[in-house]
Amino acid sequence: MNTPLIPVVLVGAGPSGLTAATLLAQYGIESLVLERWEGVYPQPRAVHLDGEIRRIVERLGVGDEFDAVSRPALGLRLVDADHRTLAQFDRDPAGGRNGHPEANLFDQPELEAILRANLLRYPTVTLRSSAEVTAVTEESGCVRVDFNDRDTGRAESVRAAYVLGCDGANSLVRDAIGGRTRDLRFDQRWLVVDLATPADLGHWDGVYQVCDPARAATYMRIGKSRHRWEFRLLPGESADDFGDLPRLRPLLEPWIESGGFEHLELVRVAEYTFRAQLADRWRSGRVFLLGDAAHLTPPFIGQGMGAGLRDAMNLTWKLAGVLRGELPATVLDTYETERKPHARAMIRLAKLTGLTMTEGGELGNRLRGLIAPRLPQVPGLARMVTSGESPTLHRSELVITPLLRHLAGRLVPNSRLADGRRVDQVIAGRYAIITTVAPSSEDHVLCEERHGVVLHAQPGTDLYRWLRRGHSAAVMVRPDGAVQRCGGSPSALYAALPRFAPSVRSTRTG
Secondary structure, three states: OOOOOEEEEEEEEOHHHHHHHHHHHOOOOOEEOOOOOOOOOOOOOOEEEEOOOOHHHHOOOHHHHHHHOOEOOEEEEEOOOOOOOEEEEEEEOOOOOOOOOOOEEOOOOHHHHHHHHHHHHHHOOOEEEEEEEEEEEEEOOOEEEEEEEEOOOOOEEEEEEEEEEEOOOOOOHHHHHHEEEEEEEEEEEEEEEEEEEOOOOOOOOOOEHHHHHHHHEEEEEEOEEEEEEEEEEOOOOOHHHHHHHHHHHHHOOOOOHHHHHHEEEEEEEEEEEEEEEEOOOOEEEOOOEEEHHOOOOHHHHHHHHHHHHHHHHHHHHHHHHHHHHOOOOHHHHHHHHHHHHHEEEEEEEEHHHHHHHHHOOOHHHHHHHHHHHHHHHHHOHHHHHHHHOOOOOOOOOOOOOOOOOOOOOOOOOOOOOOOOOOOHHHHHHEEEEEEEEOOOOHHHHHHHHHHOOEOOOOOOOOHHHHHOOOOOOOEEEOOEEEEEEEEEEOOHHHHHHOOOOOOOOOOOOO
């Protein structure tokens, strides 16, 4: 008896896997998520996501729930070994071009619990916990996934049209497709300390980076009572040397008044090696890698978890279009073409940031003392640090970059429209035409026939200014919010608009 073919099997139910499964479900695509553990891993890991990733969280339908457990950060403060401010980059907590705060601090287990609960609203998704995948094998026209039920010990297998490997840095799926990780030559050992206290520690509500080669450190408040410190470990040190509050006290004393130690609860202390790695291949036939299976980013710019959510946002709408027969299979080639250079650019930026803040010895300290206070005044630098705009996607079948058109591959701003909605709410996972030329009734009809939407950017609006700065009268925006085409005249864009069905609503329970 033949086993029914599942459209998509996802290996791993971390943030990348849960995001990908939810986005696929919004397009009506059936999927099975296999996760080796029973529930959410309870310890904190990622603590930051930017405004672009906050847009993805909104797209998943859990924006309000996330806001209830997160807090906007006011920016980045560079300080010296004595905690004197060298430079400060402020961010508006009300939000910028992405329509949300550009730095959001949170506790990863709380986010994962929200994502899991949200997944239950979609009847097309099945999440199986305690399912340990043992093999992924490409067959004729499908992929076989073998796994063990860890509760019963029973060996099972399923067949899928596509498999998404979201199974982390030690990815079995990556090994199965013959993938290898390329070391981008960054290796630092850090101590990560999570504490809880009802006391207000009295620090600025942003991220502190201690620029001190002798003991580089990072501090941020990630919740009402939760705080995160990261200290670079010295040669010969390990987490075992700092396993309780008395041994942590010398590191924490500069941050906590002496009377405050009696109110502290040690949530976790762990050693991490911050690495920079990139898989040499992100795809083999019907198998794709997402998240840490494809890339590892040092945490200095807070982009590790967010990169995996960007992977999911980039791939899922293309996969849905192919499975529904609306897009050619060749569009799947654009996933690695677009995401790999983007991930590499963010890893390089994280490396540069980390090395600039933590290396150089005493000479490095002196140079930072001279240069850092002037950084916020460097033209364009402060905006680059705080704007929330990530690098442009490289040219592909779905990013057409004509001469002198600067918007292709960039994410459309999530501007507020005249009716109070934001751009993302109107696009809602569809194709869109944004134009400075008032659309005709025929233009509207054409967009509706192809399930798209048209937005008229009127003079004086943010969208109008964005188009004018990009030397475009109109752009075609993809379902993931990236600009696919630019044009001087909208007529060619209307003609090229693909037929792509919109997202479906979740089936809410409770």
